[in-house]
Amino acid sequence: xxxxAFVLGLLVLAAGSVLFVTRPVGLPEDSSPAHQVDLxxxxxxxxxxxxxxxxxxxxxxxxxxxxxxGLEMETPFGVFRVPxxxxxxxxxxxxxxxxDFVNAMLxxxxxxxxxxxPAFPYASYSRMSFGDLIDLKFYLDTxxxxxxxxxxxxxxxxxxxxxxxxxxKLFNLKPEYVVTVPEGDLLLQRGRYLVxxxxxCGECHxxxxxxxxxxxxxxxxxxxxxxxEGKVPxxxxxIDGLKTWEAGDIEYYLxxxxxxxxDSVGGSMVKVQENMARLPAEDRAAIAAYLKSIPALGSSxxx
Amino acid sequence: xxxxxxxxxxxxxxxxxxxxAGSDAIKQRQELMEETRDAAKVxxxxxxxxxxxxxxxxxxxxxxxxxxxxxxxxxxxxGSESGHDTEAKAEIWTxxxxxxxxxxxxxxxxxxxIAANPDSLEALGAAAQPVFKTCKGCHEGYRVEKEx
Numbered sequence: 001x002x003x004x005a006f007v008l009g010l011l012v013l014a015a016g017s018v019l020f021v022t023r024p025v026g027l028p029e030d031s032s033p034a035h036q037v038d039l040x041x042x043x044x045x046x047x048x049x050x051x052x053x054x055x056x057x058x059x060x061x062x063x064x065x066x067x068x069x070g071l072e073m074e075t076p077f078g079v080f081r082v083p084x085x086x087x088x089x090x091x092x093x094x095x096x097x098x099x100d101f102v103n104a105m106l107x108x109x110x111x112x113x114x115x116x117x118p119a120f121p122y123a124s125y126s127r128m129s130f131g132d133l134i135d136l137k138f139y140l141d142t143x144x145x146x147x148x149x150x151x152x153x154x155x156x157x158x159x160x161x162x163x164x165x166x167x168x169k170l171f172n173l174k175p176e177y178v179v180t181v182p183e184g185d186l187l188l189q190r191g192r193y194l195v196x197x198x199x200x201c202g203e204c205h206x207x208x209x210x211x212x213x214x215x216x217x218x219x220x221x222x223x224x225x226x227x228x229e230g231k232v233p234x235x236x237x238x239i240d241g242l243k244t245w246e247a248g249d250i251e252y253y254l255x256x257x258x259x260x261x262x263d264s265v266g267g268s269m270v271k272v273q274e275n276m277a278r279l280p281a282e283d284r285a286a287i288a289a290y291l292k293s294i295p296a297l298g299s300s301x302x303x
Numbered sequence: 304x305x306x307x308x309x310x311x312x313x314x315x316x317x318x319x320x321x322x323x324a325g326s327d328a329i330k331q332r333q334e335l336m337e338e339t340r341d342a343a344k345v346x347x348x349x350x351x352x353x354x355x356x357x358x359x360x361x362x363x364x365x366x367x368x369x370x371x372x373x374x375x376x377x378x379x380x381x382g383s384e385s386g387h388d389t390e391a392k393a394e395i396w397t398x399x400x401x402x403x404x405x406x407x408x409x410x411x412x413x414x415x416x417i418a419a420n421p422d423s424l425e426a427l428g429a430a431a432q433p434v435f436k437t438c439k440g441c442h443e444g445y446r447v448e449k450e451x
Contacts, residue, residue, distance in 0.1 A: 264439050
């Protein structure tokens with residue numbers, strides 16, 4: 001009996017330590033650097049991130065900038081309901097401080113100190129720069145308000161326990177870059193930042209491992225469609241991916257929605273492509289250069 | 304033939320007939336899409352200046368698109384929802400009205416392009432770009448992404 005109590009006590013202590021170590025954290029109050037706000041850059045980052053693809057009000061017109069949320073994402077874990085991130089004070093994020101916003105984007109921590117689910121792709125956003133986040137928040141504040149209040153997520157056990165997400169973060173929240181690029185190559189550095197950070201391309205184009213995080217050894221080599229039937233293509237420079245595409249073909253695809261064979265963009269990539277088309281041409285060129293430079297990986301996972 | 308056998312034979316004929324019509328439709332629409340894409344490659348190649356402008360070839364391409372706009376709607380009958388690696392999504396049958404609207408948008412843009420009768424690269428761009436923009440109308444919500 002004593003031994004059982006001892007073992008149970010140890011387990012409770014171990015669980016408590018894990019929860020403590022993996023508790024939601026935020027940055028210190030004085031983290032925000034001096035920064036000259038640039039709204040045009042905020043808009044650029046907004047399109048690089050494709051915020052509207054998920055957060056646009058479900059009943060809004062195409063191209064609407066009202067981010068009232070409400071989209072339901074059916075996943076193996078249950079149904080995620082996309083929140084309102086319009087500047088509405090109660091229903092949206094209008095009352096968030098800059099630090100609240102930065103903590104959400106970089107650390108996946110909510111203003112009331114809870115873990116966000118990684119359906120919100122902060123594992124990618126964690127690579128974003130403080131300055132871009134400040135500009136983005138100021139830009140979001142200029143968009144229309146929505147009083148829509150989507151219901152919460154409906155997730156299956158054990159995924160409905162938010163505290164468990166701390167363990168997920170331990171494995172998967174890695175703000176360092178995935179691919180090494182030459183120090184002085186500004187084009188590749190820009191491309192890497194856009195793809196690995198705000199663009200969050202890896203969230204769909206990289207297969208996930210047993211922890212439910214992106215398998216960085218399969219970086220951008222494609223995978224099953226997280227939203228249902230079909231596949232997400234390999235976009236590494238392997239023969240299974242974009243090997244036969246020139247950098248100019250990738251730029252043209254992101255601008256126009258057509259592959260070199262004149263197949264058209266489809267599925268959820270349509271909204272991504274339309275956002276990418278709004279970026280300056282130099283950003284599409286940077287993305288193309290980066291995608292041509294990363295390790296070539298086959299889709300089957302054999303190499 | 305017995306009273307039992309006749310209905311059995313007839314219904315099995317009917318079922319195989321439907322199945323045949325289904326697989327036939329899938330093949331036909333896949334071929335039609337290939338032609339559509341080949342035409343896009345010709346016109347797009349001119350616009351990207353990978354090949355010289357040729358007014359007759361461009362018009363031939365626009366006429367292929369016209370054919371697609373006229374015929375595609377009939378190539379998704381009941382019974383052709385699956386098989387032959389079809390990339391057609393169930394939404395074509397559950398939201399036929401939405402699908403037809405997207406197809407109509409394509410057809411309207413094609414008609415305007417043909418009416419413009421483009422005789423220069425600039426005119427072709429102005430005529431064809433609105434058509435290119437409608438391709439993803441169907442491919443966004445009514446096609447499964449399978450290809451690499």
